[in-house]
Amino acid sequence: MATTHTWVDDTKEYARGHWREILVQLGVEVPAMSHKHGACPGCGGTDRFRFDDKGGRGSFICSNGGGDPVAGDGFKLLEHAKGWRFMEAARRVADVLGVDRDATPLMPTRNDLLERRRVQLARAIQEEDQDAEKKERARKAVNLILSQCVPLKHVLPVWNYLQHRGLLERFIAGAENLMAHPGLTYYYRPSKDAKFQTLGTFPALIGVCKSASGQVVTLHRTWITPGGRKVELPDPDPNASQSLFLPSRKLMTPMDDVPYHIPLYAPHGEKLGVAEGIESAVAAAMLNDVPVHSAIDSGKLIHYAPTVGVQHFYIFADPDPAGRHGAECLRDRLAIERPHMKVEIRYPPKVPGKLNADWNDVLLHHQQATADAEDTAFSNEPATIIKFKR
Numbered sequence: 001m002a003t004t005h006t007w008v009d010d011t012k013e014y015a016r017g018h019w020r021e022i023l024v025q026l027g028v029e030v031p032a033m034s035h036k037h038g039a040c041p042g043c044g045g046t047d048r049f050r051f052d053d054k055g056g057r058g059s060f061i062c063s064n065g066g067g068d069p070v071a072g073d074g075f076k077l078l079e080h081a082k083g084w085r086f087m088e089a090a091r092r093v094a095d096v097l098g099v100d101r102d103a104t105p106l107m108p109t110r111n112d113l114l115e116r117r118r119v120q121l122a123r124a125i126q127e128e129d130q131d132a133e134k135k136e137r138a139r140k141a142v143n144l145i146l147s148q149c150v151p152l153k154h155v156l157p158v159w160n161y162l163q164h165r166g167l168l169e170r171f172i173a174g175a176e177n178l179m180a181h182p183g184l185t186y187y188y189r190p191s192k193d194a195k196f197q198t199l200g201t202f203p204a205l206i207g208v209c210k211s212a213s214g215q216v217v218t219l220h221r222t223w224i225t226p227g228g229r230k231v232e233l234p235d236p237d238p239n240a241s242q243s244l245f246l247p248s249r250k251l252m253t254p255m256d257d258v259p260y261h262i263p264l265y266a267p268h269g270e271k272l273g274v275a276e277g278i279e280s281a282v283a284a285a286m287l288n289d290v291p292v293h294s295a296i297d298s299g300k301l302i303h304y305a306p307t308v309g310v311q312h313f314y315i316f317a318d319p320d321p322a323g324r325h326g327a328e329c330l331r332d333r334l335a336i337e338r339p340h341m342k343v344e345i346r347y348p349p350k351v352p353g354k355l356n357a358d359w360n361d362v363l364l365h366h367q368q369a370t371a372d373a374e375d376t377a378f379s380n381e382p383a384t385i386i387k388f389k390r
Contacts, residue, residue: 007101009116011094018097019058019074025096028081030060032237033190042070042080048322051077053192055127063299063322138253142219145252148181149206155180157203160228165279166364171286175264177208178278186223188246190237199246202231207278207294209251209260212305217260219252220278220296251296259303265291267307273314274304274330275359276323283363284316288346292316298326302333306341313338315345320356 015022023030030051031038040049040062048063058074070080078089094101152172153159158180162172172178184204187196207220223231230248254260261274264281273292275281281294295301298318306313313334317327327345334343351357351365 007094007099008090011090011097011099014097014099015058015074015093017056019053019056022074022093022096023058023077026078026082026092028078030077040064040080042077042082063325069299134253135255138218139255142216142252142255145181145184145206145219146179146208146216149179150182152178152180152205155182155203157224157226157228158205161205161222161224161230162279162282164228165283165360166367167279167282168286171282175282176266177210177262177264179206179208180204181206181221184221184223186231186233186246188233188236197236199233200231202226205278207262207296209254209262209296211256211258211260215256217256217258218254220249220262221252222249222278259300259305261296261300261304262294263307264293267291267310270309270311271314272306272310272312273316274301274306275316276301276318276326277358277360279360280316280318280358282360284346284348284359287359287363287366288314288316290314295326298322301326302329304330306334306338310341312342313344315343316359317345317347318356318358319347323356323358 020030028041030041031049037047037050039045039047043062043064045063049060050062051058051060053059058077059072060077061069061071062080064070070076072080075086075089075093078084078092079086082089084092091101152162159172163169181204183201184206185201186199188199189196202223202225205222205224207222208216209218209220211217225231232248233246235244235246262278262281264278265285268291271290273281273284273288273290274295275284275292276295276297278294281292284290285292292314293304295304299322301315301317301323315327315330317323324347331343331345334341348357348359348362351361354361354365357365
């Protein structure tokens with residue numbers, strides 16, 4: 001069946017898998033590594049932007065500095081970065097690719113539409129098969145690491161790290177879905193087409209991420225030095241982002257496309273809270289007398305679902321723009337979905353000399369202040385001790 005695509009269709013097909021080169025030629029810089037956070041070429045910032053290029057479509061997501069997130073394919077990125085409308089972006093990409101815009105009509109024939117639909121269906125089936133294979137690989141990888149994990153106290157560097165963060169022993173030991181790995185390899189891949197490199201093996205704090213129904217979805221890993229500090233590995237490509245070090249925390253590929261979090265403590269009666277990071281969540285629990293879950297980051301905070309039966313829900317938000325945006329979006333969503341549940345956002349008190357301090361920063365500041373004051377009655381515990389049962 002003979003078909004004639006429009007030049008826009010030709011442009012979309014030819015651009016697939018070549019968006020990095022296209023964007024560079026059009027003056028849009030993206031991080032060299034897929035999934036690595038960096039400044040947005042459209043609205044700036046430092047780490048609000050991620051270019052994941054899923055399916056070779058040039059896909060991205062930008063938190064927009066706490067505003068409404070922007071996401072889409074390479075054409076949408078050009079609209080965001082350059083202020084172009086779609087047809088202007090398509091014309092610019094066509095020119096880069098050498099597509100003859102006069103050779104193909106903009107009005108497709110019936111056969112064109114049928115053939116295009118056939119190609120779309122074939123591509124959708126292929127992508128679905130690839131997605132299933134990806135999830136199966138994720139399931140095997142997660143289960144392998146879980147089989148190698150041990151209780152926190154059995155890996156001294158991980159245990160020491162948590163205590164260095166000011167978290168009291170009974171709260172660490174009482175936290176659910178936290179484990180330790182005695183020696184987890186840190187892999188690095190400079191680009192999606194490159195091979196993985198091994199940068200070392202380190203103890204690791206493992207957070208088991210679960211769906212609202214309690215099913216394991218993925219694992220959150222924090223690599224720790226033998227001395228009980230977060231690992232800092234120099235970035236082999238320092239020009240890839242504004243950070244000189246690779247991230248010490250990483251999520252594994254999820255087994256399923258569902259929201260997930262780390263449920264640290266069971267609800268106490270009808271009360272429950274949520275914070276972003278693991279350490280911040282435990283600190284918030286210690287300081288506010290409320291069991292707290294970890295949503296991992298502000299993006300996932302938006303999709304968090306409190307346990308059924310909770311009537312008083314606390315959002316222990318980070319005070320930065322992304323944290324405030326995530327907390328407010330969650331509050332507004334729950335006002336519609338759970339109108340009878342009381343929802344309260346609590347921001348951490350300010351810490352002198354530290355901008356956007358989170359709940360763990362507040363805890364450490366409190367402990368240091370009481371130690372300096374030689375107040376032995378409170379030097380080893382926060383001012384408010386949590387009372388919920390674990």
